[in-house]
Amino acid sequence: MGDAWKLWRSDWEVLTAVAGMFVFLPALAKAQLIPDWPMPPQGATLTPGTPAADAFGESMASWLGHYGWGLALVAALASFGQFALVALYLSGDRPPASRALIAAARRFPTLILAWLIVMIPLTLIGTIVALAPILLPAFAVLFFWILARTATLAPVLFAEAPIGAWRALIRSLHLTRGNTLALAAAIMTVFLVASIASWPFQALDAWMAAHAPNPVARTMAEAFVALLTALDYIAMAVLQVAAYRRIRAR
Known part of the structure; x- marks a missing residue:
């Protein structure tokens, strides 16, 4: 976390420029243009085959x-942002942002x-959890x-290129073996800080949508959420770079 903080302090201008274009602006556009997904009727039991479940499935x-x-x-x-x-640090000898973007575009597929x-088995497990919520923890x-x-994973794709997805x-x-707990704790810290910081603005936006619609005020709240989302993605990127460098240096 300390190494990641040093990267942020030294390179915040370029980090925020890239994240602003690829994370902040799309997140703000999503909040402005895409409505929230449908919610099931309050108190309804979504048992498969019931009218409430069928209606909710159709709306979703x-x-x-x-x-x-x-x-x-x-x-x-x-994700590309x-x-x-990560490419800013590991796709060469500190390349400019333009070259880092080109390198990221080449390796993004x-x-x-x-x-x-990774997601195919995780999705299958998530489906099982949806049917048995007791397994959520x-x-x-x-x-x-x-x-x-x-x-x-992302640092390896740049620092050890050429390398395929499976390798x-x-x-x-292999690199993270023995470091799982420390990395999970760092990732959870970033996740929780971003979630807690954005919750008041999300709640305010939802309240204004339901009780006091004000386009200007809602845009400001949604902009704060998008800003915190961008900072979250920056934090995860510099954390990945710091973790890779620290592990490789051992």
């Missing part, structure tokens, strides 16, 4: 049909493939364990 499918592509685009841009931040390998532990063990995953698992 309709919402995904209209806005799913937008969510996917925002997620892809944010974070990947480019490999990162997507690696994450697809175990799923949360598994989720942060995976984030910790893949914390050096990069195996390499990340």
